[in-house]
Amino acid sequence: MRTINVGVVGVGAMGENHVRVYHKMEEANLVAVSDVSERALKKIEKKYGAKGFTEYSDLLEDPEIEAVSVCVPTTFHHAVVMEAIKHGKHVLVEKPIAFTVSEAEEMIAAAKEAGVLLATGHVERFNPAVQKAKELVDDGVIGDIVSAFAKRVGPLPPRIKDVGVSIDLAIHDLDIMNYLFEEEVTQVYGSMNCSFDDSEFEDHAEIMVNFNNESTGIVEVNWLTPYKRRELELTGTAGIISVDYIKQSIEVYGKFAQDIQIKHEEPLKGELKSFLNAVMKGEEPEITGEDGLKALKMVIAANKSSQEHKPISFEELE
Numbered sequence: 001m002r003t004i005n006v007g008v009v010g011v012g013a014m015g016e017n018h019v020r021v022y023h024k025m026e027e028a029n030l031v032a033v034s035d036v037s038e039r040a041l042k043k044i045e046k047k048y049g050a051k052g053f054t055e056y057s058d059l060l061e062d063p064e065i066e067a068v069s070v071c072v073p074t075t076f077h078h079a080v081v082m083e084a085i086k087h088g089k090h091v092l093v094e095k096p097i098a099f100t101v102s103e104a105e106e107m108i109a110a111a112k113e114a115g116v117l118l119a120t121g122h123v124e125r126f127n128p129a130v131q132k133a134k135e136l137v138d139d140g141v142i143g144d145i146v147s148a149f150a151k152r153v154g155p156l157p158p159r160i161k162d163v164g165v166s167i168d169l170a171i172h173d174l175d176i177m178n179y180l181f182e183e184e185v186t187q188v189y190g191s192m193n194c195s196f197d198d199s200e201f202e203d204h205a206e207i208m209v210n211f212n213n214e215s216t217g218i219v220e221v222n223w224l225t226p227y228k229r230r231e232l233e234l235t236g237t238a239g240i241i242s243v244d245y246i247k248q249s250i251e252v253y254g255k256f257a258q259d260i261q262i263k264h265e266e267p268l269k270g271e272l273k274s275f276l277n278a279v280m281k282g283e284e285p286e287i288t289g290e291d292g293l294k295a296l297k298m299v300i301a302a303n304k305s306s307q308e309h310k311p312i313s314f315e316e317l318e
Contacts, residue, residue, distance in 0.1 A: 003029045004276045007065045007089075009056045009080055011035045011044050013157075014094055015071030021269050022069075023048045027276045034059040056080055060087040067279050069121075069272075070094065073162045078103040081118070085110045092275045092285075094121040095175070096167050096299065097292030104296055108289040119275050119285035120292030122175040126270030128262045129248045130176060133234065133241050137180055142236030142254055148177050148217045149235075152245075154228035156203065164201030166192055167299050169221040173232065174209065175287075175295040177219075180234065183211040185294075189311040190302030195224060207302040 006028050008018045015035070022028040032051040033044050041052030053059045060068070060083055067090040070080050077098050084091050091111065097120045098104040111118035124130055137145060150173035178185075192205035204222035211217070230245035239254020250260040271287075278285040301312040 002280060003027060004279050005029045005031045005064045005066050006276075007032045007034070007059045007062070007068045008050075009034045009059060009068055009070050009084070010072035010076075011037075011040050012071065015069070016040075016044065017268055018069040018071055018272065019044055019048055019050065021266070021272050023050075025269070025272065025276070027273060027280070031065050032059045032062060057083060060084055060089060066090060067092070067117075067276065074167065075099050075162050078107060081107050082110055085114050085116055085118070088114065088116060090117040090119075090275075090279045092119045092121055092272070093292070095123075095292065096163075096171050096296050097289060098296065099163075101293065101297060101300060104289065104293045108293060111289060117275075117278055117285055118289040119278065120287050120289060120295075121271060122172065122287050122292065122295065123267045123271050124172045124176055124245060125179055125287060126265075126267040126274065127245055127248060128265050128267075129243045129245060129250050130179075130232075132250055132260060132262055133232075133243050134180060136241055136250075136252065136260075137234065137236075141239065141252065142234065142241055143238030144213075145181060145215050145234055145236050147215060147235045148180065148232065150176070150217070150219045150232045151221075152230050153220065153222045153225035155226060156223035164192070164194075164205075164303075165203050165221050165223050166190070166205045166207065166302055167296075169223075170205055170207055170219045170302070171295050171299050173219045173221075174207070174217070174298040175291065176232065177209065177211075177217040178291070178294055178298075181211050181213070181215060181217070183213045183215065185298060185314045186210050186212055187311050187313055188298055188301035188305055190305040192303070192306045202303075202306075205302065205306070207298075209298060 034056040070093040187210040192202040209217040232243040
């Protein structure tokens with residue numbers, strides 16, 4: 001099996017997880033990491049043996065490295081990804097793909113022009129429970145999907161300082177709904193606010209999405225709940241599927257109720273394996289830049305809706 005030489009830009013909480021998983025993978029050879037924190041670099045160098053750079057441009061100039069994970073704060077995604085593409089690297093960028101629609105579109109166009117892959121890190125798609133739910137939906141076990149309700153709540157993570165809860169949390173479930181419904185979005189309505197005067201970003205949000213087949217998705221997220229909950233319920237014309245993201249479990253109710261057995265796997269391992277497999281085969285990633293752009297547009301539409309107190313047609317963001 002051929003191994004892919006990889007690098008990781010940004011080794012905070014999520015970036016270090018990328019490093020850890022790459023280090024264990026047969027498909028990957030972890031060459032180097034980059035971060036502005038010398039302390040973080042020393043920790044990674046000592047634990048995983050990768051070269052460390054305080055300037056990500058030094059990592060990108062290494063001709064050995066074929067692919068990179070970009071795990072820097074959202075507001076820096078565009079700059080780092082564009083530089084990586086310029087250096088001919090295949091890129092997996094953590095969600096959200098970018099901070100703005102125009103940034104994401106520029107990244108997608110640049111990757112196509114350079115002939116490199118651009119994948120978006122929507123890790124919940126690789127949750128075994130979500131993948132099983134997709135299989136059941138495609139098999140018609142609950143009939144046609146009528147609605148989906150997602151609840152993703154918990155305390156504020158201290159690492160989040162540059163975005164609100166909708167772009168950090170809600171985007172996960174909006175992407176999953178895109179994945180499960182396979183329908184075009186027609187309209188988005190959002191209601192969100194901040195509970196504290198010293199923050200510029202929302203910490204709780206409710207988002208409703210209408211799809212082309214008249215089905216509806218509803219997402220509730222917050223950074224206020226003292227416990228962590230990650231759940232999804234799909235209602236169909238012939239039953240219901242309940243997904244627990246954390247437990248990686250599924251319950252099915254309806255005419256064809258089943259005892260669902262799921263083999264637990266780390267979703268990030270599946271995500272990185274999928275990315276490297278696409279690089280090896282020169283194929284389109286499972287979660288493309290366009291997928292990341294669609295999820296980002298949904299969040300931006302929800303924010304616009306909340307500000308203007310009205311539903312936003314998805315066409316307004318084209």
